[in-house]
Amino acid sequence: MTAPARTRTSADLIQAEQPVLAHNYHPLPVVVARAEGAWVEDVEGRRYLDMLAGYSALNFGHRHPALIEAAHRQLDRLTLTSRAFHNDRLAEFAARLAQLTGLDMVLPMNTGAEAVESGIKVARKWAYDVKGVPADEATIVVAADNFHGRTTTIVSFSTDDTARAGFGPFTPGFRIVPYNDLAALEAAVDETTAAVLIEPIQGEAGVLIPDDGYLTGVRELTRRAGCLFVADEIQSGLGRTGRTLAVDHEDVVPDVVLLGKALGGGIVPVSAVVARREVMSVLHPGEHGSTFGGNPLAAAVGTAVVELLEGGEFQRRAAELGVVLRDGLTELVGKGVVGFRARGLWAGVDVDPAIGTGREISARLMREGVLVKDTHGATIRLAPPLTVTADELRSALGSLEKVLAV
Numbered sequence: 115m116t117a118p119a120r121t122r123t124s125a126d127l128i129q130a131e132q133p134v135l136a137h138n139y140h141p142l143p144v145v146v147a148r149a150e151g152a153w154v155e156d157v158e159g160r161r162y163l164d165m166l167a168g169y170s171a172l173n174f175g176h177r178h179p180a181l182i183e184a185a186h187r188q189l190d191r192l193t194l195t196s197r198a199f200h201n202d203r204l205a206e207f208a209a210r211l212a213q214l215t216g217l218d219m220v221l222p223m224n225t226g227a228e229a230v231e232s233g234i235k236v237a238r239k240w241a242y243d244v245k246g247v248p249a250d251e252a253t254i255v256v257a258a259d260n261f262h263g264r265t266t267t268i269v270s271f272s273t274d275d276t277a278r279a280g281f282g283p284f285t286p287g288f289r290i291v292p293y294n295d296l297a298a299l300e301a302a303v304d305e306t307t308a309a310v311l312i313e314p315i316q317g318e319a320g321v322l323i324p325d326d327g328y329l330t331g332v333r334e335l336t337r338r339a340g341c342l343f344v345a346d347e348i349q350s351g352l353g354r355t356g357r358t359l360a361v362d363h364e365d366v367v368p369d370v371v372l373l374g375k376a377l378g379g380g381i382v383p384v385s386a387v388v389a390r391r392e393v394m395s396v397l398h399p400g401e402h403g404s405t406f407g408g409n410p411l412a413a414a415v416g417t418a419v420v421e422l423l424e425g426g427e428f429q430r431r432a433a434e435l436g437v438v439l440r441d442g443l444t445e446l447v448g449k450g451v452v453g454f455r456a457r458g459l460w461a462g463v464d465v466d467p468a469i470g471t472g473r474e475i476s477a478r479l480m481r482e483g484v485l486v487k488d489t490h491g492a493t494i495r496l497a498p499p500l501t502v503t504a505d506e507l508r509s510a511l512g513s514l515e516k517v518l519a520v
């Protein structure tokens with residue numbers, strides 16, 4: 115009689131990755147096997163409250179029924195045609211996404227980094243074709259401490275040595291100024307400037323929220339200077355901050371919005387460049403593309419995501435539960451938390467370094483059944499699914515209080 119195969123443990127599976135996977139990540143030692151809503155379960159059956167939500171890719175929770183249904187329905191019909199042919203799902207997706215963002219045209223891609231790369235190409239092409247910048251002289255102004263991805267072009271304008279060191283030579287054409295500094299931004303903009311590219315809230319930097327009026331100032335400055343305002347809403351957008359987009363808090367409409375992560379509903383990679391018609395119309399056949407960009411499965415899931423956002427329920431939940439999150443964190447200041455920044459269901463929490471690094475606090479929380487991610491030393495990020503409940507939030511904050519008291 116053949117003995118049954120031994121179930122592989124978390125430790126087994128983590129060890130099995132070491133010789134065959136590139137070591138470009140340092141994940142917490144948890145191996146997720148199942149998930150539903152705001153909860154995940156490891157291979158041993160231990161449950162964890164997910165307070166990271168895939169860096170906002172899981173805004174609607176794990177396996178949201180409407181998104182799973184849309185994916186299943188499309189899987190039974192058609193998954194890929196490439197853009198060599200039309201498909202019957204793409205027009206509706208583009209039209210509804212453009213309307214949701216208050217813009218006109220959509221360039222569908224797959225990952226967030228692809229959306230940023232595509233946005234850079236669109237901005238440069240617009241600078242040459244519309245603004246009249248001499249060939250190969252276009253510049254783009256970006257903010258220090260940014261995170262827009264890890265491709266070679268994007269790390270060319272990163273100020274994070276870990277992401278940048280060892281990957282040169284770097285792509286020219288970028289000017290870096292301090293974030294949240296309108297005077298520095300204005301000094302960097304000139305007749306060669308194609309665009310100002312910023313995150314309305316800097317996520318990887320620790321959820322840095324600019325002063326009130328900063329985004330309005332960027333919009334006014336770029337309009338006055340005759341260049342584009344490109345807002346990277348890949349992490350901050352699609353309900354995370356209590357509005358559809360983070361720029362909506364100042365009623366600002368950029369020329370170009372970059373989207374990703376939550377746009378795929380946690381099911382498939384979906385990203386997009388959404389722009390004014392005058393800007394997007396600079397692209398012509400053959401100048402840019404993607405085999406999988408705008409595929410029918412992605413379009414079906416993306417349309418279902420847009421539909422969830424059109425009613426405003428998730429934006430309202432993020433705003434209302436954001437009060438619970440902010441009030442709970444306020445109670446922890448002086449009890450191991452030295453400061454925090456929060457907007458909607460998104461927070462960067464600075465822990466007293468004497469208590470532990472962000473990584474160590476994250477590991478302690480994991481043992482308490484709460485999953486978070488550290489960034490920049492003693493800062494942890496909280497970004498639960500927008501489906502989380504107030505009681506679940508309070509429970510996670512109670513766990514944080516507990517591990518800070520150890």
